[in-house]
Amino acid sequence: MSVAQPKENQYTGSPLLKRLAITWLERRGVTLDDIASLVYEVQRKYIPHLTMAACRESVERVLEKREVQNAIFTGIAIDELAEKGLLDEPLYTMLKNDDGLYGIDEILALSIVNIYGSIGFTNFGYLDKVKPGIIGVVNGQKNEKVNTFLDDLVAAVAAAASSRLAHRDRDGLL
Amino acid sequence: MSVAQPKENQYTGSPLLKRLAITWLERRGVTLDDIASLVYEVQRKYIPHLTMAACRESVERVLEKREVQNAIFTGIAIDELAEKGLLDEPLYTMLKNDDGLYGIDEILALSIVNIYGSIGFTNFGYLDKVKPGIIGVVNGQKNEKVNTFLDDLVAAVAAAASSRLAHRDRDGLL
Amino acid sequence: MSVAQPKENQYTGSPLLKRLAITWLERRGVTLDDIASLVYEVQRKYIPHLTMAACRESVERVLEKREVQNAIFTGIAIDELAEKGLLDEPLYTMLKNDDGLYGIDEILALSIVNIYGSIGFTNFGYLDKVKPGIIGVVNGQKNEKVNTFLDDLVAAVAAAASSRLAHRDRDGLL
Amino acid sequence: MSVAQPKENQYTGSPLLKRLAITWLERRGVTLDDIASLVYEVQRKYIPHLTMAACRESVERVLEKREVQNAIFTGIAIDELAEKGLLDEPLYTMLKNDDGLYGIDEILALSIVNIYGSIGFTNFGYLDKVKPGIIGVVNGQKNEKVNTFLDDLVAAVAAAASSRLAHRDRDGLL
Numbered sequence: 001m002s003v004a005q006p007k008e009n010q011y012t013g014s015p016l017l018k019r020l021a022i023t024w025l026e027r028r029g030v031t032l033d034d035i036a037s038l039v040y041e042v043q044r045k046y047i048p049h050l051t052m053a054a055c056r057e058s059v060e061r062v063l064e065k066r067e068v069q070n071a072i073f074t075g076i077a078i079d080e081l082a083e084k085g086l087l088d089e090p091l092y093t094m095l096k097n098d099d100g101l102y103g104i105d106e107i108l109a110l111s112i113v114n115i116y117g118s119i120g121f122t123n124f125g126y127l128d129k130v131k132p133g134i135i136g137v138v139n140g141q142k143n144e145k146v147n148t149f150l151d152d153l154v155a156a157v158a159a160a161a162s163s164r165l166a167h168r169d170r171d172g173l174l
Numbered sequence: 175m176s177v178a179q180p181k182e183n184q185y186t187g188s189p190l191l192k193r194l195a196i197t198w199l200e201r202r203g204v205t206l207d208d209i210a211s212l213v214y215e216v217q218r219k220y221i222p223h224l225t226m227a228a229c230r231e232s233v234e235r236v237l238e239k240r241e242v243q244n245a246i247f248t249g250i251a252i253d254e255l256a257e258k259g260l261l262d263e264p265l266y267t268m269l270k271n272d273d274g275l276y277g278i279d280e281i282l283a284l285s286i287v288n289i290y291g292s293i294g295f296t297n298f299g300y301l302d303k304v305k306p307g308i309i310g311v312v313n314g315q316k317n318e319k320v321n322t323f324l325d326d327l328v329a330a331v332a333a334a335a336s337s338r339l340a341h342r343d344r345d346g347l348l
Numbered sequence: 349m350s351v352a353q354p355k356e357n358q359y360t361g362s363p364l365l366k367r368l369a370i371t372w373l374e375r376r377g378v379t380l381d382d383i384a385s386l387v388y389e390v391q392r393k394y395i396p397h398l399t400m401a402a403c404r405e406s407v408e409r410v411l412e413k414r415e416v417q418n419a420i421f422t423g424i425a426i427d428e429l430a431e432k433g434l435l436d437e438p439l440y441t442m443l444k445n446d447d448g449l450y451g452i453d454e455i456l457a458l459s460i461v462n463i464y465g466s467i468g469f470t471n472f473g474y475l476d477k478v479k480p481g482i483i484g485v486v487n488g489q490k491n492e493k494v495n496t497f498l499d500d501l502v503a504a505v506a507a508a509a510s511s512r513l514a515h516r517d518r519d520g521l522l
Numbered sequence: 523m524s525v526a527q528p529k530e531n532q533y534t535g536s537p538l539l540k541r542l543a544i545t546w547l548e549r550r551g552v553t554l555d556d557i558a559s560l561v562y563e564v565q566r567k568y569i570p571h572l573t574m575a576a577c578r579e580s581v582e583r584v585l586e587k588r589e590v591q592n593a594i595f596t597g598i599a600i601d602e603l604a605e606k607g608l609l610d611e612p613l614y615t616m617l618k619n620d621d622g623l624y625g626i627d628e629i630l631a632l633s634i635v636n637i638y639g640s641i642g643f644t645n646f647g648y649l650d651k652v653k654p655g656i657i658g659v660v661n662g663q664k665n666e667k668v669n670t671f672l673d674d675l676v677a678a679v680a681a682a683a684s685s686r687l688a689h690r691d692r693d694g695l696l
Contacts, residue, residue, distance in 0.1 A: 014345070017438060020438060046622070065291075066291070066341060066344075066449055066451075067291035067292065067451050070442070070450055070451055070452050071452060071455075073438065073439045074426070074439065074452045077426075077435055077436065077439055078422070078425075078426070081429060081434070086429070086434060087425055088425065090365060090368060090421065091421045091422065091425055094418070100568070100641065100688065101414055101639075101641060101688060101689060101692055102418055102641075103414075103415050103418055103459070103639050103640040103641045104418050104419060104422045104456065104459070104640070106640040106641060106643050106644065107419075107455055107456065107458075107459045107640045108452065108455065109643075110455075110640065110643060111291070111292055111451070111452070111455045114288040114289075114291075115288075115289070115291065117239075117240070117241035117285070117288075117289065117623075117625050118241065118285055118625040118626070118628035118629045118632065119622060119623060119624075119625045119628060121628050121631075121632060121643065121646065121647055121650075122628065122646075122647045122650040122651050123647065123651070124643065124644075124647050125643055125644045125645065125646050125647010125648050125649075125650065125651065126647050126648055126650075126651040126652075127647075128643075128644040128647065128648075129644050129645070129647065129648040130648075166622065166623060167240060167623060170240075170623055171188070191612060194612060220448075240623055240625075241625050244616070244623075244624055244625055244626050245626060245629075247612065247613045248600070248613065248626045251600075251609055251610065251613055252596070252599075252600070255603060255608070260603070260608060261599055262599065264539060264542060264595065265595045265596065265599055268592070274394075274467060274514065275465075275467060275514060275515060275518055275588055276467075276592055277465050277466040277467045277588075277589050277592055277633070278466070278592050278593060278596045278630065278633070280466040280467060280469050280470065281466045281593075281629055281630065281632075281633045282626065282629065283469075284466065284469060284629075285625070285626070285629040291449075291451050292451040292452070292454040292455045292458065293448060293449060293450075293451045293454060295454050295457075295458060295469065295472065295473055295476075296454065296472075296473045296476040296477050297473065297477070298469065298470075298473050299469055299470045299471065299472050299473010299474050299475075299476065299477065300473050300474055300476075300477040300478075301473075302469075302470040302473065302474075303470050303471070303473065303474040304474075340448065340449060341449060344449055362693070413639075414639070414689060414692075415639035415640065459639070459640055462636040462637075462639075463636075463637070463639065465587075465588070465589035465633070465636075465637065466589065466633055515588060518588075519536070
C-alpha cells in the first residue's frame with residue numbers, strides 16, 4: 001500500500017539501494033562523515049552559517065539518487081574486480097596503476113556531479129587535484145588496493161552535495 | 175515567514191524565475207502543453223497508465239530547476255539577439271542558418287537533460303532527429319525566425335521530463 | 349627509432365590498443381563494417397557523395413582515440429563479467445536485464461560521442477532509439493548474452509564517426 | 523588551390539576562424555602566451571622536459587577545433603552584450619554579477635574540455651578554483667567588465683591543451 005508515500009522519495013531509488021551504496025563505500029573505507037567533512041571544507045567559505053549536520057544531510061540526499069548509486073556500484077565493482085585480478089589486459093594494468101590517461105573514472109564521476117548542475121564541476125576538479133581528507137587517504141592506499149574509481153566517486157559525491165547546498169542556501173532553505 | 179516552506183521547493187529556483195522561463199518560451203511560440211504532449215508521445219509506450227496531466231506536471235517540475243531556467247534564458251536570448259542582428263560575425267551567420275556544426279545549442283540542451291540523469295540522452299537525440307509536434311513547427315519557422323537554440327531547448331525539457339517520469343514510475347509514484 | 353612518426357598518430361593511443369579494441373568488438377559479434385554501415389545510413393542524406401570506404405575509414409580513426417578504446421574495454425569487460433555471474437547484486441540484475449534506469453552505459457557512450465563535439469548527441473540518441481542494423485542484432489541477443497554496454501558503445505562509435513565526417517565534409521576533405 | 527591540403531587540418535575549422543577566435547580573446551585581454559603559461563604551470567610537474575613552445579603549440583591546436591571556436595565566439599559575445607546592457611533580465615543581473623549558480627559558463631567550458639577527453643576535467647576545475655595567472659587578472663576586472671564566460675573559456679582551453687600534451691607525451695611525441 002502506497003498511501004503515505006513521502007514526496008521526498010521522488011525519483012530517488014529505493015531506501016534499500018541507498019543503504020547498499022553506503023555499505024559499499026564503507027567496505028572501501030569511506031564513511032558518510034568523511035564525505036560530509038569534504039563538503040564542509042569546500043562550502044564553509046561561501047556559507048558562513050554552514051553546519052556539519054547540513055553537510056551530512058546533503059551527502060545523504062545525493063546518495064538517494066539512482067544515477068549516483070549506479071555510478072558507485074559500477075565503479076567500486078571495477079576497483080574490486082581489478083584487485084582480485086579478474087580483469088583482462090589491457091584494462092587490468094591501467095586500473096592497477098591508476099593510469100592518468102584512463103579517464104573512465106572521471107566520466108563516472110561527472111555523471112554524479114551533473115545531477116546538481118554544472119556549478120559542481122569546479123569543486124570536483126579542485127577536490128580531485130588537491131586530494132584533501134579521505135580522498136588523500138584513499139589515494140595513498142594505491143599500493144595495496146585498487147582505488148582508481150573510488151577517489152573520483154568520493155570527490156564527485158562531495159562536489160554534488162556542495163552544489164546542492166549552494167542552491168538551497170540561495171533559496172533560503174539553509 | 176518561512177515556516178511552512180514546502181520540501182518540494184528545494185534547490186529549484188524561485189517561482190518567479192519559473193514563471194519567467196514559461197513566459198520566454200511562450201513568447202517564442204511554445205506552451206507547456208506543447209512540451210507535455212512530446213513527453214506523452216515518448217513515454218506512453220513504457221508507462222501504459224500515463225496521463226497528459228502527469229506529463230504536464232513533470233514539465234512544470236523540470237522548469238523549477240535553476241539550471242534549466244538559465245539554459246532557457248541564455249538560449250532564447252541568443253536566438254532573439256541573432257534575429258535582431260545584434261550578433262557579430264561569424265556567430266550571426268552560423269545562428270541565422272542553424273549551422274549543423276555549431277553545436278553550442280546541443281551543449282545547452284545537454285545541461286538540461288543531465289539533471290535527471292543519462293537515461294534522457296536517448297530521448298533527446300530521438301526528438302531532435304525526428305522533430306515531432308512543436309519541435310517540427312519551431313524548426314519550420316526558420317525562414318522568418320532564428321530558433322537555433324529553441325528547438326533543442328524544447329527537446330531537452332521534454333526528454334528531462336520523460337526521464338523524471340521513468341524514475342517516478344519505477345518508484346511506484348505514478 | 350621514431351623519426352618518421354606520422355602526425356596522424358597524435359594523442360591516439362598505440363596501434364596495438366586499437367587492434368585490441370577491434371578484437372574485443374569482434375569477440376562480441378560486431379565488425380568494423382557493421383559500424384561503418386550505420387555511419388553510411390546516418391550520414392548519406394547529408395553527404396550525397398559519401399562512400400562506404402570513407403565511413404569505414406572514419407570508424408577506424410575513431411577507434412584510434414585512447415578515450416574511445418578505454419570506454420570499449422571497460423564496457424565490454426562489464427558485460428562479460430555480468431555474463432559470467434561475477435558481479436555482485438544489485439549490479440548483476442540491473443545489467444542482466446539491461447535496466448532502462450541504469451544509465452552508466454549511456455555515460456560511457458557519451459564519453460565517446462564527445463570526442464568529435466556535441467553535434468554527435470543527436471545521432472547517438474537516434475541510433476540508440478531506432479536500433480538499426482547491428483545495434484538491433486546485438487539488442488536481440490539479450491536473452492543469451494549481456495550486451496547492456498555493447499549496443500550503446502556501437503551507437504556511440506557510429507555517431508562519433510558520423511560527426512567526424514560532417515566536420516571533414518565542411519572542410520572540403522571528403 | 524587545395525592540392526597540398528595538410529592532414530593536420532582535419533575537422534578543425536578554417537584558419538580564418540582560428541585567427542578570429544584569437545582576435546576575440548585578445549580583444550578581451552587574453553593572449554596565446556597567457557594561456558600557454560597556464561598550461562606550462564599545470565603540466566610541467568608531469569612532463570619534466572616540457573617547453574613553453576610546446577605549450578603554445580598545444581594551445582594553437584586546441585584553437586583549431588570548430589567546437590572550441592564556437593564556444594569562444596558564443597561566450598565572449600554574451601559577455602560583451604551584457605557589458606553593453608543588451609541582455610534582458612533576469613539574464614543581465616546574473617551575468618553582471620557572475621552569479622555562482624548561473625552554470626552556463628561552466629557548460630560551455632566543458633564542451634571545450636571534452637574534446638581531449640575526460641582527463642581534462644580535473645585541470646579545468648583546479649584552474650577555475652585557484653585562478654592562477656591571466657584567469658586571476660580577468661576575474662579581478664569584474665567591476666569594470668563582464669568576464670563571466672571569459673575566465674571559464676580560458677581555463678577550459680588551458681585544460682584541453684594540457685590533456686593534449688599528456689596524450690602526446692604518452693605516445694612519445696613530445
